[in-house]
Amino acid sequence: MSQTPINELNDRTRTIFRMVVESYLDSGTPVGSRTISKFAGLNLSPASIRNVMQDLEEAGLLAAPHTSAGRMPTETGLRLFVDGMMQAAEPSAEERRAIESQITGDGPIEEALAAATSALSGLSACAGVVLVPKRDAVLKAFSFARLSATQVLAIMVGTDNSVENRVVSIDPAVSDSALVEASNYISARLSGLTLSEALSRLDSEIRAEKAELDNASEKLVRAGLVVWSLDANDRPVLIVRGQSNLIDEAAAADLDRVRQLLDELESKEEIARLVDSAREAQSTRIFIGSENNLFSLSGSSVIAAPYREAGGKVVGVVGVIGPTRLNYARIVPMVDFTAQALSRLMK
Template sequence: MSQTPIHELNDRTRIIFRMVVESYLDNGAPVGSRTVSKFAGLNLSPASIRNVMQDLEEAGYLASPHTSAGRVPTESGLRLFVDGMMQSAAPSVEEQRAIESQIRGDGPIEEALAAATSVLSGLSACAGIVLVPKRDAVLKAFSFARLSPSQVLAIMVGSDNSVENRLVSIDPAISETMLVEAANYISARLSGLTLSEALERLDSEIRAEKAELDVASQKLVRDGLAIWSLDANDRPVLIVRGQSNLIDDAAAADLDRVRQLLDELESKEEIARLVDSAREAQSTRIFIGSENNLFSLSGSSVIAAPYREAGGKVVGVIGVIGPTRLNYARIVPMVDFTAQALSRLIK
């Protein structure tokens, strides 16, 4: 079905369409012509309004649920509204303070990102999501702790004093002395380097026979460092907060959709790819329902915005996931403000 572009809708049609969408987004119920006729300043009979709504339905912007004579916006209608008719306003002073109070620079960036996601989830009544920037950690100290004859815990302290652990499989013949020597080599010779730089330095010293490590210890050092880069490549780091917001009183009548959305939220790799596609956006990007295959069954929307480091390079994306019936005019600026606040923190 070919749809009428927004600029070809006459003023009366645009006004009625906007009223239907805004009323639906406010209360979630189908909107009838009698309801629209009661809006102040609209001097039209319910019959005239019904004719306009019928035209909008035929154009693909409204639909009639079989249980009601009223109409609701289709996904195409929501897209038309969001792109060409929505009147958004900046977050309130209270909302801005709530967001900024959670985004602080006195700890690891992951803590600030998780806090930002939680507060955004609470303010929007959606599930908050953030794609953590893929950072190549800078080494400060390193150690190994044996857990079994064939497994050790590699413990890395970063330059920001963050501590991360990874399991590493080893040859049972590796002695405690070799573990200590390998850890001391990393801490002494590779401190101050990123993981990729440390691996390059190790390879360079091995080629020049300057590594001062036997073959078994060289492999231990390499395996200990490489486990982080493998982990980062295999598992996108996506933080999701506030899934419980999706199960409210309004969702009781549509539990199948909510269950489907919760199932989709378990697929973090798929969501990470979707959210990551918002990196190219200059500001906030909106995905409505089946515009993305991931949420075609649950009929959900994603609002996401990129945040940047000091040089302007995009390092991550933050946003929310919720039903298509969202208060877009309020939540879009809120997501954008949160992304800007994170960019200021990283700078």
């Protein structure tokens, strides 16, 4: 169904439509004509309001879940409201402090991103999501520790003092001295380089016969660097926080939808692709219900905004996932503020 342009609705119809949507987003329940008639300044009878609501239903902007129930906005109606009628409210000073207090330059960047996402999730009562920038780790130190005849533990320390371990398979003939030689070579010759830079220098020094490594040690160095490079490309880049916020009193009557949404949240790769599609947006992007295939079954909405590094390049996306009855006017600016705060962190 094509969307009805906002300028095709007369003033009375626009007013009633806005009141229905705002009341529904506030209560999460269908809105009746008698409820709308009680709003100050409307001066219309319930019968007149019912006629307008019927017209809005025929236009595909409202729907009645039951014959005797009130109306609620359709996804088309929500899109019309969000794009043409919503009056966004700036985050309060308390909300801004709650987000900014979690964003510090101390420790790994992933910790700050996760903390900011948790704060955003708590304030919005949604699940918070953030795409972590894909960045090559910068080597500070590297060592190998033997686990068995055929396996060693590759231990990498980054310049941000993060420590991570990966298991690497080796030939049983590799000696302990080869492990030491490979560890010393990486720490001494490749420290301060990204993984891709380290592999490039290793190749250059081997071609120039400057590597001073025997064959076994050379293979170890390469295996250690490669396992990290492949892992950096394959590791999950999406952090999800606050799924429990989706199970509240309002969701009790719609548990099937909540279960479906929680199942969908387990598909991080799919969510990452969806959230990443907001990368090209200048500010906040909103996906409502079936506008994205991933959440079409649960009828959920996604609000996401990109954040940037010092040069203005988009390096990630932050946002929230929740039911379509979100308080868009409050949450959209909150997501946008979080993206701006993360951009300041990246600089």
